[in-house]
Amino acid sequence: MDKKFLFIYGYMTVLTVVTVILGFTVLNSRNECEKKTADLKKEVLVLTELIKEKDDQLRKAVEEKEKLVAKLKKIEEKIKNANKLLKRKGIKVTIPQGGLFIPADSKSIHVYAEKLEYKMDKLLKIIQDIPVGVPLYGKITSRFGYRRDPFNGKRAFHSGLDMRASFKQPVFATANGVVVYAGWAGGYGKMVKIKHKYGFTTLYGHLYYIKVRSGQRVKAGQIIGYAGSTGRSTGVHLHYEIRRYGKLVNPLRMLYLNSKNRL
Numbered sequence: 001m002d003k004k005f006l007f008i009y010g011y012m013t014v015l016t017v018v019t020v021i022l023g024f025t026v027l028n029s030r031n032e033c034e035k036k037t038a039d040l041k042k043e044v045l046v047l048t049e050l051i052k053e054k055d056d057q058l059r060k061a062v063e064e065k066e067k068l069v070a071k072l073k074k075i076e077e078k079i080k081n082a083n084k085l086l087k088r089k090g091i092k093v094t095i096p097q098g099g100l101f102i103p104a105d106s107k108s109i110h111v112y113a114e115k116l117e118y119k120m121d122k123l124l125k126i127i128q129d130i131p132v133g134v135p136l137y138g139k140i141t142s143r144f145g146y147r148r149d150p151f152n153g154k155r156a157f158h159s160g161l162d163m164r165a166s167f168k169q170p171v172f173a174t175a176n177g178v179v180v181y182a183g184w185a186g187g188y189g190k191m192v193k194i195k196h197k198y199g200f201t202t203l204y205g206h207l208y209y210i211k212v213r214s215g216q217r218v219k220a221g222q223i224i225g226y227a228g229s230t231g232r233s234t235g236v237h238l239h240y241e242i243r244r245y246g247k248l249v250n251p252l253r254m255l256y257l258n259s260k261n262r263l
Contacts, residue, residue, distance in 0.1 A: 068113070075116045079123060128220040129197040131174040132254050135204060136227060136238045138163040144250040160203065160241035161251045165227035167236050171204055173218045174254070182210050188239065189231020192224050198244075205239035206230050 142162035149156040165171075177196035185191040188205035192212060195201050208228025212218060229236045242249040 072113055072116060075113075075120060079116065079119055083123070129176050130254075131196060131200050131202045131242055133174050133220070134163075134172075134255055135174050135202070135240050136163050136165055136169060136171050138165045138169070138238070140164075140252075141237060144248075144252060159248055160205075160239050163238045163240060165236050165238050167228065168208055169227040169236075170223045171207065171225045171227055171238055173220060173222050173224050174202055175200065175220050177202070177218060179212045179214055179216045179218060179224070182212050182214050182216075185231070187232035189233060190225070190228065191231075194218060194224070201243045203239075203241035203243075205241075206233045206237060208236075 140161055141164050142158055144158060144161055146155055147158045171192075173194055175194075175196045177194040177200075179192060180195045180201075181191070181193040183190070185193075185205070188203070190205075190207040190210050192204045192207065192210055193201065194204075204224060206227070206229055207225040208230065209226045210224070211226070212224045218224060227236055227238050233239075240251050242251045242254055
């Protein structure tokens with residue numbers, strides 16, 4: 001065979017082999033590129049979802065913080081109003097002054113909220129320690145001050161409130177305190193006297209039955225006896241008195257804790 005022909009044949013064979021190899025290489029490279037592109041697209045989608053999720057979490061966190069701040073403002077306003085009312089009654093309570101302060105970071109906000117909650121609990125405790133509220137649910141039949149005596153018709157001073165009651169109706173202590181007397185007390189009939197903090201003393205007269213004893217600690221809202229008509233009484237009712245440092249106080253001012261009632 002001609003050498004020239006052998007050379008050409010060999011050259012074509014080598015060229016064909018090289019072309020095939022290059023073709024496979026290019027094809028593999030293309031497939032790898034397409035695979036890498038697909039993987040990158042998947043990663044981009046995952047990252048996009050993560051970013052969206054984080055944005056939602058951030059938005060919710062901001063909304064929760066705004067709600068918490070609004071709640072703290074309401075709580076502090078209530079504390080300030082309660083403090084003003086207590087001051088009108090001569091009870092001093094220390095709360096934050098100088099305007100509202102809401103911390104910036106979440107941890108501080110929660111600490112601040114706990115402090116406000118503590119102060120609110122303290123105010124509620126103080127309110128339970130002073131005789132605010134009704135000792136019995138009934139219509140007021142005779143008010144504090146001068147009136148005509150129901151027995152002799154003469155002008156006389158009435159030292160408390162008379163509240164109409166049904167026989168054996170529960171009578172409640174209007175504040176936390178210690179019973180200093182429980183028994184018969186002349187015109188008061190069966191009577192309970194309770195000493196409270198801040199100089200207050202309450203008296204509950206004309207009871208049918210006494211449920212507490214002298215020296216016993218009682219809580220606000222606790223039943224101390226049942227309404228009757230013992231002593232100097234014209235019918236079933238409760239005689240309710242309040243004193244502060246020995247001085248008579250109109251109980252009507254203490255039935256409700258509002259801006260009009262002050263000592």
